[in-house]
Amino acid sequence: MRTVWIILFVVFAGYTALVYTQGESGTVEIADDRIRAGMHTWQEQNCTSCHQLYGLGGYMGPDLTNAHRTFGEHRMRTFIRYGTGRMPAHALSEAEIDGLIAFLAWVDRTGTSQVAPDNVHWTGTYIIEPTTP
């Protein structure tokens, strides 16, 4: 009993180490200060309450993983500043808006939120090619 538990725990610990060090598929992007500030604003404003990144988060507004390529910087800036539809206007400074857009542009470079039909393998799993920087 105890032995099986310990074996499972060791497997878990080993797998955790592997996930931490080898889990990403090739893209290693180091965030700069502007992106870090944008990530901080994203969290501070609790954007995840209404929006998703990679389909994870709230359901009130659209998934923003690829918002940068879909809407472009100018439209994003307008949405954040004046609000739209169900989204309220956010009283953010220019620097905060710049950071937020830089953060979303950074997220956008890591991949696409929706998996293309070509990536679905016959076994039911996905085969997704590593994102190149």
Place this chain on the structure above:
Amino acid sequence: MTTATRWHIGFALLMLATALVVGSLAAFAFVFPDIGAHLSFRQLRPMHVSAALFWIITGATAGVFHFKRSEFAETHRSVLHATFLVLWTATILAVFGFYAVNEYGGREYWEFPPFLGIPLLLAWLMLMADYFRAWFKRATDPPLYVWMWSTGMLFFLITFLEQNLYLIPWFRDNYLREITVQWKSNGAMVGAWNQMIYGTALFLMVKLSGDAGVARGRKVFIFWFLGLSNLMLNWGHHIYNVPTAGWIRHVAYSISMAEWIFLTNIIRGFRAKMTEQRIHASVLTYRFLLASEFWIFLNLFLALLMSIPAINRYTHGTHITVAHAMGTTIGINTMILLASLGTILRVDELTGTGRTWITIGRRITTASLLVFWSALIAAGLLKGYRSVALGMTDFQAMMVPVYSVLNVFAFAGIGVLFGLGIVVWIFMRVALRSSPHR
């Protein structure tokens, strides 16, 4: 029941009541923009999520800490348990205070400023110290539920720490690593509290049936190890669409598919369950356990389908995920926790209309939850079809028919609020008027 247990249960029930009220307000703010203009969804959502999460963790530990006293033959009052309760309660109240003034940490599930994690961690360490001090003095060869409680306590600590790793720049400076570690910890944390809750369900079944063999033997332990492997490795289904290394996806997919064995076992045990149901039909707390098994069946089937990436492609990021979350937290966790707390509060000894109202409350909850759950699935199917199959990119246009279905969800939520509200009200009254040593 000690005074600490009484307050532990009282605070857990307060969190459930908060989750129900705020959740209903949030649902209406979500569906009806006119109402949403007056209620801040940005505040209501974290309040609802945190209250639900703290209801589950506080309720789970209330059961474990009461039942462990008889299991570990404890007679003394625990200062550590009481200190945990003070620190835990005060920090959670502070969490709601920060939400009220729009101060967030902005992480899914744990949306409060991260420094509040420090007193929560300290409180948890006290609880663990109290639990494992007794655990190490226990008789050898403990039953399965003791293993489950212990594993749940330990893994909650591990996943809680992991959840905060993003505070270290090395983790957050690579977005794919950040999102992977975040959902690894979130996924495994759900498994951790399930260990405590399912352990208590098993404990209750042993006491109800008088058969200690229910929690011993090779078969139950094999099933538990299978469940434990899922806790440790299947979290990857949350992030199938994230371009991580492929093996994370494949491991999660493979291990998730082992859950078909659980589903098959539930179906095979159906006849035995019918006999058991006839024997214990009059026991109120058993009816809550039985309700949880109905929801386990439905949600396990849904989870298995969602764990197949080809199907997940249509369900991910839709309200089907919410249906699964609500089905498991209300249908499974809350029902087991109410059975557990009801046993501690001895609600089966209630006389007068109390018993009748608990039964009415449970029935209203089950019926409303079925409508609520089905509406979310229908909304998710619509969203998945319109966004993935039709490729619609205009979010507002895509959501038009989805909002119509969500009206049903919002009104069914009132039924859940009303049904569970009745049960919480009666339980709370019993908890607060019980003499400490009843």
